[in-house]
Amino acid sequence: MAGMERELLPFLENISSYSDDVFYAFVKEFVGDVESEILEIQRIKDVRILLQVPDVFIFLQINSKGILKLKERACFVTNDLQYIVRPGIKSNLEQFIETLRKYYKSTSTNENFVSSQTTTNAIKETTHCMCHLIDIYQSNQPKSFINIFVSNLLKNMTRSSNNYQFDPIVNKFASVFNILAGNNAYEFIRLNLPGSLPSTTTLKTYNQNMNLQLRECEFRFDSLKDHLAFVDSNHVFMSEDSTGVISSVSYDSKNDCFNGFSPQLENGLPTVDQFQTNSYTELQQWFEDFDKSTLINALLIEPLIRNNSSLVHSRPFILSAYGTNNKYTAIDVLRKWMYLYHECKKRNINVVGFSSDCDSRYLKAMQLSLGFFIRAPNIDLLTGNNSLLEINIASHWNFFFIRSTKPYLCMQDGIHLVTKIRNRLLSETANMSINNEEIDVNHLFYIIQNYPKIDHNLVKSDIFPHDRQNYSSCLKITSDDVLNLLKHINASATYVYLYLLKLGILTYVKTDTDILVRLYYGWIVTFSYRMWWTSLQIKRNFSQKEKDNCFITRAAWLSSELNVHCLTAIIILVAEGRLPSYAINTHLFSSQPCEATFRSARAMTGILSSITNFSVFEFLQKIGKISILNQIKSTDEANDDT
Known part of the structure; x- marks a missing residue:
């Protein structure tokens, strides 16, 4: 019984004011779901009524269809159809009622209520003070973050430090807090508020389980499909842009490859894990044969959302990123776009178009895609495609110069x-x-x-x-x-x-x-x-x-x-x-999602460092964190919208 008394101690003074849903929620949280339902179905809506009821289980002897499902959950059924209350449920409720009786008896006789020999006056005064600061169960929003956070903290105060448990909402908050504030600020808060936040080891496992880390040159089409299913969209606009990086080579121990070399392009596409080796001689040869990346190229997906809500500004999805030496042609860009277009089509994802800055190679690739006073040499963009975008152009529109049939559209930022x-x-x-x-x-x-x-x-x-x-x-x-x-x-x-x-x-x-x-x-x-x-x-x-x-x-x-x-x-x-x-929503058709991602990556530099730039390897690590932020924001927006 001492364990329940310790958990209830911060709330005993205020529990008498709990009524109806607030009271049932409190019982559900600290005693159990079935126990709460037993009280609710009898309309035992507060402590006063509860302490006056001689036997809270006697109603289970009644034959009624209205309580049949509850009886099956709360009782054992004998062969002669007798119902016997499960011992755990009976013990829980009886302990709860006995704790309340002891507390109110002690207050009526001006005696000190001591839950156990290990409970000190200092702990009692501390928790009593916290209850004066915030009564989490009288809030109008019992599922709000502050209620969940404080409730989780109070529960952990009764546990040993190696047995802390955290609500999924608290884990989500901790992940975002660690990403935005950095490890130093996170550890400062965690160590000064024991039981409030998970350890960095636990947090690392939580982030890894989200499986949003990006490998260089990888195109995450399957993850994109899952993301679009979540935000209820199958039409997208792709944006592409580059930014400068520190030219350095780093070893990625997780994927057993080197990042920082400029990968070779095959049909406009980089190869995943191109720089894997167990030979020092081969690594040395790479430094002689390959350029180091001077830019990082990022491809982002802007989902076009069905509902006209906050999700119209859905967080973009980072499809791919890789280093480059800026030595590629407009044909490389065109072949890459066609590959992305067809891979998305295989997954029932409709690519409306591509967007980029005003780089001359991307501009020429757009002209080739649209047939704007230029034709693609030896590249057939139309044959064998049964989902082309075709517009009916009036014969007198002599001012309109793009092809009437095209696989996708293109817009400059x-x-x-x-x-x-x-x-x-x-x-x-x-x-x-x-x-x-x-x-x-x-x-x-x-x-x-x-x-x-x-x-x-x-x-x-x-x-x-x-x-x-x-x-x-x-x-x-x-x-x-x-x-x-x-x-x-x-x-x-x-x-x-x-x-x-x-x-x-x-x-x-x-x-x-x-x-x-x-x-x-x-x-x-x-x-x-x-x-x-x-x-x-x-x-x-x-x-x-x-x-x-x-x-x-x-x-x-x-x-x-x-x-x-x-x-x-x-x-x-x-x-x-x-x-x-x-x-x-054509204002979304731009390369600004890429620009915003680059700014976010630079802003993630820790407070003890003045370096805002990054290498290819460092950018990929930051992309994983940005992907987590975008995923959490999209999830919360979707939940708010529903």
């Missing part, structure tokens, strides 16, 4: 596109003009110097950013206040340039733009660029190089064209029922 157009304005070699009027960043500098900041909210770093990918400066230089001031100083060409940039942001970046408004703005930008380019081509006194310097970069122009064509194709396919309606 919106943020990369608008920053590339902004950076053209800052270029020292470009001399852009519209109708012989200059497009000049000095117009913005003039506004900063001659108008108060409250009128434009600009600073010098907005027009001369150190970070060429600074998207926030694009928003500031295209604000309505800045555009109005450009009108006022008669900088009409600069005004048109920045106004088109603003429309590009609304079309490809903003999340709240209506889909038809996106289409309208996208074609305004496209036709404006076409007219601008045409006006430059008819100038006979300009060389081709001079004409090119008066216009945006070719990569930015082609990216803008591809994006509006694919945006139009998506709307047509949705309207014709060939794509689901939720495919119009």
Whole structure:
């Protein structure tokens, strides 16, 4: 009985206030499920009624269909159909009632209630104080994390340190806390709150059981299928991007291979475990024959979610990552995309399209995929595929240039596109003009110097950013206040340039733009660029190089064209029922999931280190942690949604 008394001690003073569901939940937690049901079916809803009932088991002698299932769980049935209460259940309830009687008897006679010889006044005062701070069973949300956490902690306080047990919710919290705060902060909390969090060894086992660690060059198609089944989606958009890494070679003891060499590509694909060896001589030869990776390439999957809820922003799934020396071609990219497309098709996963930054090789691969003024040599993208995306293009649409039939769509990342157009304005070699009027960043500098900041909210770093990918400066230089001031100083060409940039942001970046408004703005930008380019081509006194310097970069122009064509194709396919309606969330079609993953990996550096970069091996270790975070977030969002 001493064990039950120790567990109940923190709650005895407040248990008299428990009633109905709160009381039954308390009994279920500390006594048992069947015991709680025995009290609930008799409407013994609080301690007062319980202590007045002479025999809580006598009702089991009644022949009633309403209690038949409970009798089968709580009793043994004899051959003559007599019901005998199971000894464990009877003992549990009797101990519980006896503990309550002893406590209330001691309070009525002003005597000290001592649960056992090992229970000291200090323990009693501590637990009594905790009950004053929070009464976990009177909360309106008995399944909230704080209730589960405190309940788990109080239970562990009655156990030996080598017998701590943890609720699955506490394990999940501990995993996230360890990943985000690091081992030092985690151990500081765990050691100062004994019984609150599992040990790092237990936590490592918990993370390994989630089986989300990524091997270099591995494509996790089967795990992807499971993830999509969980979030209820079978349409995806793939994004791909690269970031710099520390060029070093590390040994992966778990997979018995070396990470950090740049793997050879076969049909655009890297080989898993290419660098496995038991020979020191072979390893030495690899250092001579193979480049070290200077970049890490990541492939992420953005699920398109059916329900219009928070899950529209479902956490992306990390499909693959591998080091590279950046020596690959557009054909390598195209072959890799076709492999990914067909492997997903085998698993009933529909790839709507691919997205990347404005790298010239990815841009050419997109042109090849869509037949945009170019054809793929010796690569048949269409034959033998019965699930092609086909749009009905009107015969008079002489402004529409991609193929009517294609395996998938392609879109350049919106943020990369608008920053590339902004950076053209800052270029020292470009001399852009519209109708012989200059497009000049000095117009913005003039506004900063001659108008108060409250009128434009600009600073010098907005027009001369150190970070060429600074998207926030694009928003500031295209604000309505800045555009109005450009009108006022008669900088009409600069005004048109920045106004088109603003429309590009609304079309490809903003999340709240209506889909038809996106289409309208996208074609305004496209036709404006076409007219601008045409006006430059008819100038006979300009060389081709001079004409090119008066216009945006070719990569930015082609990216803008591809994006509006694919945006139009998506709307047509949705309207014709060939794509689901939720495919119009085109703001998700970008490489920003890759960028966010790279930022998260850099942010995981411990507090005792100032190094934010990583090697290929270190990135793969961090990817495992990021995958755990994404999995937990998706799980919790799904549970909240249901």
